[in-house]
Amino acid sequence: MTHYYLGYISLALYTASFLCYARFLYVPDLWLGRMGTFLLASGIVMHYFALLERSRWIHTVPYNDLYGSMSLFAWLLGVTYLGLELFHRQRSVGAFVTLLLIVWIVLLAALAPNEAPPPPPARGPLFAFHVTLNTWAYAAFALSFVLSLIYLGQDRVLRSRKLATPFWRFPALDVLDRMARSSVYVGLAALIMGVIMGFVWAHRLSGGYSWGDPKVVITLAILAAYVAYLRLSRSTAWRGARAAKLCAFNFAVVLFSYTFVNLYLTRFHRFF
Amino acid sequence: MPTLTNTKRTGSGRIDVALIGCSHHTAPVEIRERVTFSPEQAIAAAEELRKRRILDEAVVLSTCNRSELYGVPTDQGPAAADAMEVFLTSFHGVPRADLNGRLYRWRGPDAVRHLFRVASGLDSMMLGEAEILGQLRTAYGQALEHGSTGPVLNRMFQGAIEVGKRVRSETEVGARPMSVALAGVKLAERVFGNLKGHSALILGAGAVAEQVVENLRNRGIGRLRVVNRSFDHAEELARKMGGEAIEWSSLERVLGVPDIVIASIGGTGAVLTRALLERAIAARDGQPMFVVDLGVPRNITDDAAGLYNLYLYNIDDLGEIVEQNKKARESEVPRAEAIIAEHIAKFESWRAALEAGSIVEDLRDSFHKHRESLIREKLAEMDDVSPEERARIARITEELIDRVLEQPSQKLRRSREMRGHLAGLDALRHLFGLDSVKDEDKD
Numbered sequence: 123m124t125h126y127y128l129g130y131i132s133l134a135l136y137t138a139s140f141l142c143y144a145r146f147l148y149v150p151d152l153w154l155g156r157m158g159t160f161l162l163a164s165g166i167v168m169h170y171f172a173l174l175e176r177s178r179w180i181h182t183v184p185y186n187d188l189y190g191s192m193s194l195f196a197w198l199l200g201v202t203y204l205g206l207e208l209f210h211r212q213r214s215v216g217a218f219v220t221l222l223l224i225v226w227i228v229l230l231a232a233l234a235p236n237e238a239p240p241p242p243p244a245r246g247p248l249f250a251f252h253v254t255l256n257t258w259a260y261a262a263f264a265l266s267f268v269l270s271l272i273y274l275g276q277d278r279v280l281r282s283r284k285l286a287t288p289f290w291r292f293p294a295l296d297v298l299d300r301m302a303r304s305s306v307y308v309g310l311a312a313l314i315m316g317v318i319m320g321f322v323w324a325h326r327l328s329g330g331y332s333w334g335d336p337k338v339v340i341t342l343a344i345l346a347a348y349v350a351y352l353r354l355s356r357s358t359a360w361r362g363a364r365a366a367k368l369c370a371f372n373f374a375v376v377l378f379s380y381t382f383v384n385l386y387l388t389r390f391h392r393f394f
Numbered sequence: 395m396p397t398l399t400n401t402k403r404t405g406s407g408r409i410d411v412a413l414i415g416c417s418h419h420t421a422p423v424e425i426r427e428r429v430t431f432s433p434e435q436a437i438a439a440a441e442e443l444r445k446r447r448i449l450d451e452a453v454v455l456s457t458c459n460r461s462e463l464y465g466v467p468t469d470q471g472p473a474a475a476d477a478m479e480v481f482l483t484s485f486h487g488v489p490r491a492d493l494n495g496r497l498y499r500w501r502g503p504d505a506v507r508h509l510f511r512v513a514s515g516l517d518s519m520m521l522g523e524a525e526i527l528g529q530l531r532t533a534y535g536q537a538l539e540h541g542s543t544g545p546v547l548n549r550m551f552q553g554a555i556e557v558g559k560r561v562r563s564e565t566e567v568g569a570r571p572m573s574v575a576l577a578g579v580k581l582a583e584r585v586f587g588n589l590k591g592h593s594a595l596i597l598g599a600g601a602v603a604e605q606v607v608e609n610l611r612n613r614g615i616g617r618l619r620v621v622n623r624s625f626d627h628a629e630e631l632a633r634k635m636g637g638e639a640i641e642w643s644s645l646e647r648v649l650g651v652p653d654i655v656i657a658s659i660g661g662t663g664a665v666l667t668r669a670l671l672e673r674a675i676a677a678r679d680g681q682p683m684f685v686v687d688l689g690v691p692r693n694i695t696d697d698a699a700g701l702y703n704l705y706l707y708n709i710d711d712l713g714e715i716v717e718q719n720k721k722a723r724e725s726e727v728p729r730a731e732a733i734i735a736e737h738i739a740k741f742e743s744w745r746a747a748l749e750a751g752s753i754v755e756d757l758r759d760s761f762h763k764h765r766e767s768l769i770r771e772k773l774a775e776m777d778d779v780s781p782e783e784r785a786r787i788a789r790i791t792e793e794l795i796d797r798v799l800e801q802p803s804q805k806l807r808r809s810r811e812m813r814g815h816l817a818g819l820d821a822l823r824h825l826f827g828l829d830s831v832k833d834e835d836k837d
Binding site for chain 2: 151295359
């Protein structure tokens with residue numbers, strides 16, 4: 123059960139990181155922001171070891187149940203955000219992302235099994251990559267969702283002319299737009315590779331493709347929706363807030379796919 | 395960097411900082427301009443204050459809003475401030491009566507608090523302005539370079555610079571734009587991020603518009619175009635602003651290019667309509683456009699505000715934002731004051747250590763004087779004491795004094811609390827007659 127303790131430590135680090143990032147919105151102290159980043163990175167490292175320990179405990183990949191899958195999602199969300207933060211040199215949205223991480227991990231606690239779940243049948247590394255990449259895509263889309271919501275909030279504040287303190291610390295609309303697009307690019311790349319690996323794995327297993335499976339249908343729809351977002355977000359009529367709304371809507375479809383479709387609709391993708 | 399060991403005041407008792415000066419709070423510009431110091435004058439004045447033994451350490455801080463003399467008076471009595479005032483008036487040849495009621499005088503922790511508030515921008519005309527910290531740093535740097543500071547002012551001014559930095563980094567006192575021009579530019583940054591490489595169009599002219607352009611230039615704005623009804627005037631403005639003049643008739647054609655539009659055409663009413671701006675945004679492929687309407691009457695029709703991807707602010711909107719920012723800065727003052735109080739306590743503790751150390755040294759001097767006179771007096775009555783024995787008695791009594799004072803000296807060195815207790819203990823000095831010893835020394 124070491125992974126639970128490591129999980130608690132990573133939660134504590136994420137919380138400390140959130141506190142630093144949140145304070146950073148009010149106090150222009152660069153060291154606070156750097157501390158937030160450092161704590162987030164430490165939380166991610168600890169979370170990685172929690173996933174590793176869990177793998178050892180259940181003698182298989184850590185995401186063979188909903189708890190493990192959600193934990194991997196949170197870890198990938200953290201990793202993707204950290205990458206974007208370093209790439210765009212923007213820490214102001216860290217408070218929102220770490221808050222999402224904390225809420226997600228607290229929700230996880232309710233799903234934590236006391237006993238090791240039975241190991242699934244061996245499916246090979248291709249399948250492992252398929253699941254990991256798709257989860258990564260969902261995490262990246264979650265990040266673009268958060269960034270789009272901040273964009274919409276910032277846009278509203280700019281128009282209302284009631285500018286509270288954190289407003290002056292938030293990234294510019296243009297930066298938020300670029301960050302959301304970067305995140306979607308990461309998500310799309312992961313999703314395309316994940317889907318391809320899924321098809322190859324399914325073909326090796328059964329010699330055919332399950333095109334009619336609701337999970338496949340909705341995943342292809344998500345792919346199309348995000349491609350449309352990338353295209354429309356550079357068009358005259360959609361550029362700006364409308365594109366941000368579309369990005370937020372697309373994530374609602376992702377959530378539907380991740381929860382309802384996974385649990386109730388699909389036959390081939392109901393792994394837990 | 396000078397240290398405690400450099401002090402010239404060891405053994406001289408109280409070590410207080412004194413300050414006299416005037417600022418925009420106490421004197422109008424007609425008075426302030428008569429007592430202002432150029433950098434050379436500031437150095438000369440500090441030198442003169444020390445030469446005349448008015449101050450042992452001196453720093454002159456002079457900006458457009460204040461002229462202040464900081465120092466450690468040679469005479470720690472109440473006459474020091476009078477002497478500083480006489481010096482200030484005589485240096486500038488201003489009758490003392492003209493400064494009556496215009497000068498403030500602070501002493502001890504109050505003087506320290508004043509300097510720390512100045513460094514933090516809390517005493518500035520525009521709350522939280524950053525320029526004063528640079529001016530203070532320069533004034534101190536010059537004084538340090540010319541050797542007119544000592545351990546006390548070094549500690550105090552270094553503390554002030556640290557306070558100034560902390561207040562600006564840990565509070566919002568200096569964070570938000572406080573002028574209409576800067577508010578406009580900062581808002582544009584909220585839309586575009588870095589303004590480097592973005593383009594701007596200036597319609598008409600005006601003092602605020604020029605300030606906006608200056609701020610845009612400072613941020614590396616790219617292409618700058620100027621449009622005016624009179625092309626000659628546009629050319630003149632373009633030269634002044636470092637941009638390109640455009641014919642009025644080409645306004646619609648060029649309106650689709652700039653990211654930022656500053657409209658400031660006086661007395662003409664609306665020039666840019668919703669339809670015109672809508673076409674401009676379409677020509678920009680829907681990219682956001684940031685428009686500031688500084689005209690009165692307004693240059694842009696009201697209905698344009700609802701246009702998609704158009705961020706429109708008029709002079710009142712910016713004024714309201716500045717007002718919000720002012721209130722927000724004011725609400726941060728208690729936090730800034732808390733930082734100041736923390737640093738005053740630190741400085742006072744350090745100063746108390748300096749003072750307490752001097753008490754022990756004065757006590758040692760006093761004991762030695764008593765010892766010498768006692769030995770002289772008693773040994774004169776003893777004819778049978780050999781010179782060797784006399785020397786031995788002298789050594790023993792000297793050692794006795796060292797042993798008696800060893801413990802208090804160590805305690806003072808080690809215990810900050812003890813130094814704090816002793817900080818205001820003039821009674822201790824009085825109890826051992828150290829104040830009279832000091833007066834005798836002076837005579």
